[in-house]
Amino acid sequence: MNDMLKTIPDFSIDAAAALLAEHYGLSGTLSPLASERDQNFKVETAEGTFILKIVNAAEPEVESDFQTALLAHLGAHAGDLPVPHIRPALSGASLASTTGPHGVRHRIRLVSWVEGRPLAETERSDAALHALGRMLGRFDAALKGFMHPGALRDLDWDIRHAGRSAGRLQHVAAAEDRALLERFLTRFAAIAPRLAMLRAAVIHNDANDWNVLVDNGDADRISGLIDFGDALHAPVIAEVAIAAAYAGLDHADPIGAAAAIASGFHAEYPLQEEEVDLLYDLIAIRLVTSVTISASRRSHTQDNPYLAISERPAWTLLRKLDRMNPRFATAILRKACGFEAAPGARAVAGWIARNRKALAPLLERPAAAYPAALVPYGDPAHPMTVTSAAGQPDAAQAIWEAHCRENGIELGIGPFGEERTVYAGEMFVSRFIEKTRRTRHLGLDLFMAAGTKVFTPLPATVVSVEIEKEPLGYGCLIALRHEPEGCPPFVSLWGHLAHEATGRLKAGERLEAGTLVGEMGLPTENGGWAPHLHLQLSTDTNLSATEILGVGEARYLDVWAELFPDASTFAGIAGEFYERHGRSHEEIVKLRRELLLPNLSISYDNPIKFVRGEGVFLIDDSGRAYLDCFNNVCHIGHAHPVVVEAMAKQAETLNTNTRYLHDNIVAYAERLTATLPKELTVAGFVNSGSEANGLALRLMRAHTGRENAITLDWSYHGTTQELIDISPYKFRRKGGKGPKPHVHVAAVPDSYRAPDDWPVEEHGKRFAESVAELIAGMQARGEGPGFFIAESIPSVAGQVFLPEGYLKEVYRLVRAAGGVCIADEVQVGFGRVGSHWWAFETQGVVPDIVTMGKPIGDGHPMAAVVTTRAVTDSFNNGMEYFNTFGGNPVSCAVGLAVLDVIEGEDLRGNALAIGNYLMDAFRAMQARYDVIGDVRGLGLFLGIELVTDRRTKAPATEFARAVSNGARRRGVLMGTEGPHDNVLKMRPPMIFSKRDADHLIAVLEETFADVMRTLG
Known part of the structure; x- marks a missing residue:
């Protein structure tokens, strides 16, 4: 007989009962329990229920003494923990001994029975797994400072020795399975040296879902932790990884299960970021160890269900883990422990928010300056979803475009986090949660006409320019890396662009703020979508452009929000666009009439409700930003810090x-x-x-x-x-x-x-x-x-x-x-x-x-x-x-x-320079428009007088009002003054920049041309 098998105890129930009576003076009913190396019996007696353990003869005495000392330490320092307690033998010793059928000596231990049913037989709810994590955290915290020679044994189940699994690969029959394990072993080899630098202590080391018990009446409450046979001195994070590996078996969301355990453990025994960053790989390598040990011992253990009980689900889980992006899994685990999903993620979002005024416009004008509306993307039949096979907008899209024209909408916005049922392809199936689709939009969509130019708001280095040819893909996809001073680096992703960019931009090229990135593509080149830009940020710069998730699971939206923060601020969309507060326009007008002096005037036939001022802009309650060229009260800009x-x-x-x-x-x-x-x-x-x-x-x-x-x-x-x-x-x-x-x-x-x-x-x-x-x-x-x-x-x-x-x-x-x-x-x-x-x-x-x-x-x-x-x-x-x-x-x-x-800030000098720049532009317009009778100004105090006839100088009052109102519709505020209300009056803040001046000039050009067509 194999020497290894001779050491395994093999006592009959009657023999075990005799040992119980001889050494403990107890009698009762014995039932065998599954075990890998030892022999265990459940013992029901008049004095209570116990577990009789007959120890494998190969186990050194120091290891048995170790378990005894460990239980004694827990009893002394954490007596409320639901773990077994030793019942001394009649001799008073913690252990007894006997000779087995093969003539080898076995040690015997009797411990109290812990009531409950195995976690493996429950639904393993998030609450239960969080409770498990908390209990393990308390368990390991109670063992701080505890040490015993038996804790330093060499064990294949020591996660630090997981690399030994490579020597057992020959026992795995299928080539594809070996390849799967080799991928995880390669990853482990890269991180193994880091394990020596992590915190280590005595841990349970086998909190599998059969060793964890839950309350018989409440499956969310952990009632016990049993079987300390694998306890040893190891990295603390291994405790979490092992528990998570087994909790994930046959679980619909194994990373979610791991996150729940890690969160609970962290609450009791705070983890460190470098530990959590290894958790995904440690979970996987524990499973690799399990399946390779099982494979190597299968010929000797056909009758031992303990080894094989988790093999099938372990393979299933390994394949799930293999399909996941490890960086996303790690982000979920980090977030569960209260860390940033990616290091520096929150700093990136904060930096963008603080520096939003300094960002260059992403569109020809600041995005918030365009009249905008949400695109109703949640409806699968909505036109903005997919074009017809011919690559032309379908009838429904034409309806949307007509709606935009009728309501003066120039920019459609598809927001971050929006629930979209339109994502129906196989590519949108979750790799984390079974039977779940990714439906939450993780980018910002800006809908404008094909050919609309988009510009980088910050200096950038081109990371990649590529073409996704798959239907519903990105078409032309560009990734830019940004490294602003005082901010962690981050990546911006620009999708659904025209292919022209591929011949213009190259990887490694440096772009200054305001540089052209690309143009919104036609459906024939943008993946089959209505023309728009998919803009997305990634705080994880190690992700390639195609790895960045454009759509994510609702369950992990908080994680995705840190990895891929809402690009609205980066793009220049005002927060007020998404949520209105306060009274409606109609209600305010009504109350003004009732409560205020009746001759207190309101500007414009359709009044504006401004809710915020920022620099040269006033922002209304819909998030529309108006370039303020009129209200000279805020001399150095609205809300100057x-x-x-x-x-x-x-x-x-x-x-x-x-x-x-x-x-x-x-x-x-x-x-x-x-x-x-x-x-x-x-x-x-x-x-x-x-x-x-x-x-x-x-x-x-x-x-x-x-x-x-x-x-x-x-x-x-x-x-x-x-x-x-x-x-x-x-x-x-x-x-x-x-x-x-x-x-x-x-x-x-x-x-x-x-x-x-x-x-x-x-x-x-x-x-x-x-x-x-x-x-x-x-x-x-x-x-x-x-x-x-x-x-x-x-x-x-x-x-x-x-x-x-x-x-x-x-x-x-x-x-x-x-x-x-x-x-x-x-x-x-x-x-x-x-x-x-x-x-x-x-x-x-x-x-x-x-x-x-x-x-x-x-x-x-x-x-x-x-x-x-x-x-x-x-x-x-x-x-x-x-x-x-x-x-x-x-x-x-x-x-x-x-x-x-x-x-x-030398604002006088700025006023003079920008004022001269505007005067030159106004004079150039005067040369083209006979309606401009006079242009006058000094610094940032400017006027354009409009006349119907330059010779008679008859005032063009109607034209002036039409220009003022037209500019307002285009997001620029100016007034009309003079005895005939025929002078366009402009008094912008002293911080007015050349970019702001160009915005004003462009709007005036558009408005004059439009009014000329209308009034002649």
């Missing part, structure tokens, strides 16, 4: 009034007055441009004692009654009552509409004669002017740039008559003209009083007046001046931040 930070930091520290000392108010006054001519040295702080102009009038009265005002026609200076009284734009229109006796209106010094017989060089002097006449009339009545007020560039009057010398002459006349000169810089100040800080400086004058507002706080309500010492001495007449909020610490912190940005 420097301003927001300064505001928040000061607000959380202190905000109070000016009766107390604070650094900010004097610091801001010092900085602000430093931007002005030396004569203007004293500042007063208020909350709005209207308040600033109101304070200016108080200063004027105190200094001159007069009321007479000289104001320009069609001017506007504020909302209070005394300012309405000096604003012809208000008092000469509907609801106005005309000028009051003290208000005298001078002609608008509009050079474009000056009489033809006036020499250009005399325009300033000739228009100033209007002021001279008004002063002469006052003086004839024995009066004189109190003040002259004018915007340094009249805005409401139509972006009118004063003729050279005008203010110099007018200021001379007014001062000679005893009046003061007020420069209203509420709209045009703070460097908007580019060449100077203040627009009045372009006229070579110094006002007595300057008022400022709007741009001063980048949207924060603040304003200021700066004047001369002489004027303030007159104002200091004993009456206190106090403003509750003017000059408060928060407002001054905001004002300082605005100045910091203007100076630090």
Whole structure:
């Protein structure tokens, strides 16, 4: 007989019963239990139920002592763990001994019975497997610091020795099966050296689904862990791998089973990333060990079901694992333990979110600027799914395209994570979960016409350019690698492109941000789909383009979301596109009518609900981004981070009034007055441009004692009654009552509409004669002017740039008559003209009083007046001046931040350069469009006057409104101004870039062409 077989105990039930009585003084019913090397009996006695183990004679005594010591340690340090407890023999020893039928000595152990049924006989729910992981974590944690010589034995079941399976391959009959095992052995050989660097401890080492028991009444509760015959000192992660290997047998989702166990173990005994990264391979290699040992021993163990019981399902599971992408399996396991699905995945998504403003547009214009709609892709019959066999859009697609035309939709969006039942091919069957399809879209689809160009938002290196010819494939597929500073590298995938890219791009080529990637392909070359771009990001840069999953399982969407984060932000899609909040437009309009002043106007016949501002854009509640060329309040851009930070930091520290000392108010006054001519040295702080102009009038009265005002026609200076009284734009229109006796209106010094017989060089002097006449009339009545007020560039009057010398002459006349000169810089100040800080400086004058507002706080309500010492001495007449909020610490912190940005980013220089660039473009348009009568501007204060006839200069009011509305439909905001509403008014933020300017120019070109076709 084989010597190995002689050592295996082979006692009859009666012989075992005799041993029980002899050594333990017990009698009862014995039932044999399956075992590989030992002989086990279930013993039911009056004192309880036990397991009688007769140990294989070949087992060294040190190993038996090891198990005994292990159980004793657990009893002392984790007595609540559901494991067997040793019953001493009558001699008091933990072990007894006897001689077997073959004359060899066997040791005997009696341990308590652990109640429950094998996990193998249950559904192995996620809850049960998580509980198993937790119990194993507690078990291994309890063994920390425990060691015994018997734990250091050489055992084929030691996962570190799994490479020995290669020597057993000859026992595997089928060549394809050997090849399967060799693939896993090759992977194991690559990772084996890393095992020595992992944490090691004494572990159970055989938590298979027959050694794990569940509660008879609750299959989700683990009631016991038995059979410590394979316990040894090994890598801690092997405990998880072994349990997962057996839990995955005949499981519909074996990696999900492994994830549940790993998650539970991690909760009790935190795993390390490097351990989890090896888990997939360790699960597989445990199965390789199992099937090769089984194959090598089959001839000797035909009657031992223990070895063969898991062989068939083990082969099945090995084939499943072989079909999986190991990196995806590892991502699932990492995520289950709370780690990133791929190292750095969350950092990539965070970096993109933080730097979204700096990304170049993916389309010709920023994607959010296009009117967009979700493509209803979930319906299998929907047109955007697949084209007809002829490669042309079918009738249903034509319906969709008609819908887009009727509703002004230019961009269709297929979102990340969308459930799509259209994925019906064999390629969409899950490799992780049985009888499951991959139905969740993991990319971002952008639907536009074939030939639409797409550009990389970031610098990139071309990884690959390839053609997928299979139906429903990607067609032309391009992978780019991005390595932005401060961000882990990631890959962007561009699918369904035209084949032209294959001759233009090569692997290894470097692309700068904004470089053309490709064009959306026709159905005949894009896999048979309606023209669109499938854009996808991968945070795992080791995946090839064809390995990146375009569609994933719903169960693992959280994993896929980290591996393949939503590309919406990368593409420039606003988050508001996907989810609306707050009241509907109709409800807001209704409530405004009920709750607010009825003459509070709303822009546009179809009002816009803006929910966010960012840089040069305003974003509405549908996620549509509008290039803001009109709202000059946000002077340095909407929600500028420097301003927001300064505001928040000061607000959380202190905000109070000016009766107390604070650094900010004097610091801001010092900085602000430093931007002005030396004569203007004293500042007063208020909350709005209207308040600033109101304070200016108080200063004027105190200094001159007069009321007479000289104001320009069609001017506007504020909302209070005394300012309405000096604003012809208000008092000469509907609801106005005309000028009051003290208000005298001078002609608008509009050079474009000056009489033809006036020499250009005399325009300033000739228009100033209007002021001279008004002063002469006052003086004839024995009066004189109190003040002259004018915007340094009249805005409401139509972006009118004063003729050279005008203010110099007018200021001379007014001062000679005893009046003061007020420069209203509420709209045009703070460097908007580019060449100077203040627009009045372009006229070579110094006002007595300057008022400022709007741009001063980048949207924060603040304003200021700066004047001369002489004027303030007159104002200091004993009456206190106090403003509750003017000059408060928060407002001054905001004002300082605005100045910091203007100076630090040279926004004046930017305004001048971009303004000149736009003026050149506008003049080029003027040469092609007779409707453009005049183009005027300085820096980023611009106007285009439209006329029906250049000779007569008759205003083209309808055309101007049509252009303004057309630009709005195309995502650009501008206004119309002037007495005839025929001047296109543009005042974009000072951060306006050349890219933004090109966007504006393109929209104006499209709109002018469209309006010309419509109006003629």
